[in-house]
Amino acid sequence: MLYHVILHIGDVALIESENDFIVACGYDENDEAQTWAQGFYFSYFGNAVTLFRKTIEQENELGKE
Numbered sequence: 001m002l003y004h005v006i007l008h009i010g011d012v013a014l015i016e017s018e019n020d021f022i023v024a025c026g027y028d029e030n031d032e033a034q035t036w037a038q039g040f041y042f043s044y045f046g047n048a049v050t051l052f053r054k055t056i057e058q059e060n061e062l063g064k065e
Helices: 045-064
Strands: 004-009 012-016 021-025 038-042
Touching: 012 045, 021 045, 038 045
Parallel strands: none
Antiparallel strands: 004 012, 012 021, 021 038
C-alpha cells in the first residue's frame, strides 16, 4: 500500500492512505518501507489533524520540562 506523507514533525507524521488518514508515531522518514511504531487510523481528515496537533503539542510540552 502506498502512503502519502502530508505533514511530518519530529517522529510524528500525518499520512494519507487509499482509505484513511493515519497519525503515525515513531515514523522513520529514512525507511523506504515507511514504517512507524504506532498508528492511529481515522476515516476523516479533521479527526486525524486534531490528534496530530495534540500529539505535537504534548511533545513540545515534554521537551520544555
